Amino acid sequence: MTAELTDAYRDDRAHVFHSWSAQRALDPVVVAGGLGSTFWDTDGRRYLDFSSQLVNLNLGHQHPRVVAAIQEQAAQLCTIAPTFGNAARSTAARLIASVAPGDLQHVFFTNGGTEANEHAVRMARGTTGRHKILAAYRSYHGATTGSITLTGDPRRWANEPAMPGVVRFFGPYPYRSPFHADSPEQETERALAHLEEVFTFEGPQTIAAVILESVVGTNGILVPPPGYLEGVRDLCDRHGALLIADEVMSGFGRCGEWFAVDRWGVVPDLVTFAKGVNSGYVPLGGVILGPRVYETFADRPFPGGLTYSGHPLACAAAVATIEVMRDESIPERVRDLGERVVRPRLEKLRDRHPSVGDVRGLGLFWAIELVRDRDTKEMLVPYNAAGPAAKPMAEVVAACKARGVWPFTHFNRLHVVPPLVISEAELLEGIDAIDDALDAADAYAS
Missing domain, CATH: 3.40.640.10 (Type I PLP-dependent aspartate aminotransferase-like (Major domain))
Known part of the structure; x- marks a missing residue:
């Protein structure tokens, strides 16, 4: 990590007040750059951006x-x-x-x-x-x-x-x-x-x-x-x-x-x-x-x-x-990827993982809903869970990041919301990483 970027982290912790956060609990990743569907931190670790940041980066990072x-x-x-x-x-x-x-x-x-x-x-x-x-x-x-x-x-x-x-x-x-x-x-x-x-x-x-x-x-x-x-x-x-x-x-x-x-x-x-x-x-x-x-x-x-x-x-x-x-016919491309690639892959993922209760979405806008029990539909973590109660989802998120995918999560769901310019190969790579990460959720499923 360069001195300049070390300063960025120090100044962030000293002076930036972050949204929706308990300030002392934060340990933010300092992002050095991004291109297309990928961004990287100051240590050079790269992430496939399956969150589109806050579901806003439709054309990806740094579109020329x-x-x-x-x-x-x-x-x-x-x-x-x-x-x-x-x-x-x-x-x-x-x-x-x-x-x-x-x-x-x-x-x-x-x-x-x-x-x-x-x-x-x-x-x-x-x-x-x-x-x-x-x-x-x-x-x-x-x-x-x-x-x-x-x-x-x-x-x-x-x-x-x-x-x-x-x-x-x-x-x-x-x-x-x-x-x-x-x-x-x-x-x-x-x-x-x-x-x-x-x-x-x-x-x-x-x-x-x-x-x-x-x-x-x-x-x-x-x-x-x-x-x-x-x-x-x-x-x-x-x-x-x-x-x-x-x-x-x-x-x-x-x-x-x-x-x-x-x-x-x-x-x-x-x-x-x-x-x-x-x-x-x-x-x-x-x-x-x-x-x-x-x-x-x-x-x-x-x-x-x-x-x-x-x-x-x-x-x-x-x-x-x-x-x-x-x-680039982006809406048409997204519609095709959603039906031809995402839907069938997520349906297979649902069939393989007992923790997956439901998958749903359109285009490149999908949710994977995680449960402890498919019959009762008990959520993997409670509504608005925090602290120890949120541990199962925290483990899933950590597993995604360990596989180089930055996910978007909310309560008991993983959302598949990558940039609309993502390549088909990257899209499959990200879904495969989520597939692996869901083993952490399966450990809590009956």
Whole structure:
């Protein structure tokens, strides 16, 4: 380890305050570089990035066209206030609108996904004149005050009370059905009946929007069963509420479509995005607006904004990203890899390991759910486990890293979410490493 990089570790421990962490417990790996689907630490140990960092590195590390676009924009104009027009910003908006669902044609830029969801809620409330937002228990929508309130997972707890007006509902989860359904079709039917009851009991005239992740991300990679998203769209239409699709994680090719909702032909009123829009090379997020919302604010001011809305460096990276994804047919490639490579390999892995209760996903967005008992579906570690209770998952993670794969985990799940540019050989290498690492989970399975 060089002196410079030793200093990086020392300065990190002395001065950096990390998110979602007990600070003294941290021992961060200092990353020296990355390329494509791989990154390496200061000791030269290389890892296959099966997490895409935080499921945002869709084009992998250091994609030359995106790096060049940032460099060229920096040489021309680093920043400009959002009140001005700018070629990078307007081109990014046009390209995003060109791949957006249905008639969504306008883009409000933010710095990330949490701000996108905050502003989408503000738009929905301003458009409808209503205040309640229906949000799912199994969800993550961001860490700022409004978005963490929308979030259903335990990261919300320590931040309460927060934004008023959020009402929870249960979304579909066929493997652990909250509705005791025995088929995906029955799960859809019962989940929609439940959501309709929530509308009824809360008063439809008070509900501004339903917000949901098109495919639930961190909280399980839950692919909606057939007819569910279409049914939610219909409920919103019947009750005058807007549908907000959070595509921060599932968008820009991750599920084998430009946006996951495209798989079901559903057109939301608002789509929030971030992460994969430019692989996080420069922070960027946003909201894509449909005509109902746009017309609300066509002749009266929208009460929101950000100093860095549509930052030129971030937008230049987004332009290059979308052009690369089109030129290299990334969504089509991802769809093929998901069905031809990932699905059959994970199904074989499930059959081989008694600790694997379920595998599910689309494109390069998959979850391996680990259990102690397949019959009872007892989770390998308890919900929101920490300390000694989380030891079995910690062992699985350590086994993955020992085999040169950096995994993404949440509770009792391993998520297979590599960069969308990963080679087929690397993809198989990573799955094989996980296959080996699951022996650690099998030791706890009956």
